[in-house]
Amino acid sequence: MAFSRYVALGDSFTEGVGDPDPTRPNGLRGWADLVAEQLARHSDDFGYANLAIRGRKLDPILAEQLEPAMAMRPDLVTIYAGGNDLLRPKVNIDALMERYDAALGKLVASGAHLVIWTAHDPKASRMYQPLRGRFAIYNELARELAEKHDATLIDFWRLRDYHGWALWADDRLHMNSFGHQRMAIEVLDRLGVEHDLAKPVVTEKPAAPRNEAIRTNLFWIRTEAAPWVHRRVTGRSSGDTVSPRRPHLAPVE
Template identity: 40%
Template sequence: MTSHEGSRPTTAGAPLPPGPPRWTRYVACGDSFSEGLWDAPDGPEAPLRGWADQLASHLSRRRTDAGLDPLQYANLAIRGRLVRSILTDQVPAALELQPDLISIVGGGNDILRPSVDVDRVAADIERVVAQVRSRGVDVLLSTGFDTRDSPLVRATRARTGVFNAHIWSIARRNGAYVLDPWGMRSLRDWRMWSEDRIHLTTDGHARVAQGALVALGQAPDRADWDDPLAPLPPVPRLARARQDARWLREHAYPWATRRLRRRSSGDLLTAKRPRAIPVE
């Protein structure tokens, strides 16, 4: 469902607005989620894609199918970024590109920190969203994921719930759209998650992109975008223990070490698509 003022609801079975997307230039701001970490369909050495790139492709194709110019798109998201960096570094740079749609998606890295003040983070987000909306630019926000099945970040679930409540309220007050991964049943399946159990697979990003279309009042391309997957047979206890041990060694320990050293995997990275160019 969208919280954008004046638009129609897009819950299952409800009518969807006809016609191609009205947006001409979209800029994505955020962290590894919007950067597209682990979505590398062309191989590990190829550029990352991710849900935001896929959303831009869907919107652009619908425009060109209707005889309009392709969507122009930039992605300024960088893995490991906190909300403050997204708001102070990426959003001003995004506005310089003169978009009519911006996604401002972050908070996961903040919530992982025990000392986080979720209310303060939400207040910072609302201040910037209000500024962007005052320029007539549409904003797409996102809830956090439901972490109840994650052994690494399950303890953050309560903080994420408070954050999500703020996101919905911010959207209602400011006329923004909301992508809702928390409510996506398909993301409860571990096959949607990469080996590090924190980032999505290619199929997970594809389903989130469909959820973003729905959030923007667009019809999804695939009817099963939120359907749960058919259950797999249970994994034997020994095999599961080996998987957990490998995950601890290859992903959890390096991640925790970076946190203790106050370092991020994105410290030396720059935006993958800093200019708004037409989507091919």
């Protein structure tokens, strides 16, 4: 496939959190930038926009990003939405996916080819493992939507490279730079786009001694988990003061 107008929608996953680059907008790179750079090699007039903002749930993503995206008349749209909803105490997954379905239908009707995701398998995380059933329900519905809209599906759940921690950032929620590169490769391969990205070679770290593991977990609770819970309790989001990294279609530099 060849594309010339690519728009990326979503939350922190698509914004690029976990893959820092101080030279880029919001200080991030991420898998979507890597995909855009490779797509640009196959088009003489390529434009890329990234409207994703960290912390966004599905409804704000659709309310804030859908119409601006369609106004750019993209021929490729990537969207991963709903992950933050699954982490909330209560969520109606069926209703959530009905709204997602309607939005995807609008994007397809505008002429865009879609790339969508399932959620990853959280079995390696003690914190997120209790939500595994939610993730599985979301995933089956996402697979149905991919079939309905003839979308390219990235089945994150089945990507076993992500089942350990080697491709995850220290916050245990976002992919690290290796993880973003691995995801970019998956997207390009599923689209059938030639690229020169090398699959990162990483190894799982051996289990730390008990005392060290306890210190690491306490540090994570203090610096990552507690602030996340505080934002939930106070109704705030990590993206409240964040703007889209690339709000307009522009060439890839």
